[in-house]
Amino acid sequence: MNKQRAQQIAASPVMANVTYNGVQIYIQNVDEASETARIYSLSEPDNEQEVSVSSLIEH
Template structure:
């Protein structure tokens, strides 16, 4: 996923259907300099992790 689209999704109040390795996730923050995102699986905010934007897929 490109960083501009990831940022749009993170900023939007509307939930987008995004997955990481097949798992539905919520994008919390996008780091455009490092091209990473802070995400967590839906319903599991305690499992926050940083991943490469390239590992995110919009469904």
């Protein structure tokens, strides 16, 4: 995924089908400079991670 699409998804009130390592996630925000996204798994909302935007997959 590119950072622009990740930003669109993060800003949208509609839940998008995005996965990280095969797990459905929610994108909280995107850091343009580092091209990373703050995410968490829908099954583990307390487990936040900072990951590369390029590792996210939209289905």
